[in-house]
Amino acid sequence: MNNLHSHSTRIMLVDDHPMLRRGLSDLxxxxxxxxxxxxxxxxxxxxxxxxxxxxxLILLDLNMPGMDGIETIRALRNAGVDARIVIFSVSDDHENVLEALREGADGYLLKDMEPEELIEQIRLAAQGKLALSSELTQVLAQAIRGRSSSTQAHPSMLTKREKDVLKLIAKGHSNKMIARHLDIAEGTVKVHVKRLLNKLGMRSRTEAAVWVVENELN
Structure with a gap:
């Protein structure tokens, strides 16, 4: 049993509706x-x-009393949690989607999606890929185009080590995985990530990963 679970994606469900949490857990x-x-x-x-x-991975509701999903993402990232975070919401408001991704979410899924598609997207997120409901892909594409025309970020701004870290972020690696791959301390990775995001004027790993693709930094 333990051996089986050691290869499983460990997930936390965050929602203020107990029945929804139970249904998701059963699924x-x-x-x-x-x-x-x-x-x-x-x-x-x-x-x-x-x-x-x-x-x-953390599957997180957007609209909750008290701390909403955006505030929760900030709190999780500030606390050093590097699990992948996917918003699971009824809202398809474009600003909500973009704000969530900017703040460090690794995906945004809508609650009316089919169970099979939800499972598929969760697996994508676990593999380090962006999980996004099909209706929202155009929203992200437009945002990328808009940001590309205004950003002043350039690969030459980064050190070789920061580029190495950034490439691994784009592959969906966690800080722990990056540290193991580069044979450096996890704390050192966190410093590199903070610095490269500051240099690029970005607030999330997802935004940085998209930038890597745009700039063909491989």
């Missing part, structure tokens, strides 16, 4: 490679549980 539990290990009913509880559990 994920039917998959051999997806393991729901924690549930939170608020942003504050999500941060507390994320620090207690070793998580690979």
């Amino acid at each position: 994920l539990s039917m998959e051999d490679d997806l393991l729901p290990v924690a549930q939170a009913g608020s942003g504050q509880e999500a941060v507390e549980l994320a620090l207690k559990h070793e998580l690979d």
